[in-house]
Amino acid sequence: MKTYVLTAFDKSGEKLLDESFEAANNDEAKKIGQEQLAEKGYSEYTHRCVSPDATLVLFHR
Template sequence: MQKYTLTVYEKDGSKCLEESFDAANDQEGKTMGENKLKENNYDAHTSRVTSESGKLVHFHR
């Protein structure tokens, strides 16, 4: 398992959510991050999911 971090930003650049979670691989990390965005009604916000190695697995602007 790898640790992934979901970060969500407001339009002014301030963070409104930063949450870490574990996933088996990058695809699962991306899917879990996107699901968390929908659950928290942040799917229209700028967001990213990164792996603990620094790889960007999701970005939405």
């Protein structure tokens, strides 16, 4: 399992969410990230999910 970081920001750049989670691969991490954003109500905010090797797995602006 790899550790991924999920971050969400508001329009002013303030960090609203900064959480780590584990996933087996990038596809699973993308799915988990999208689910967490939806649960917390941050799907429409600027967000990103980054893998341990700095690959951008999920991004929305």
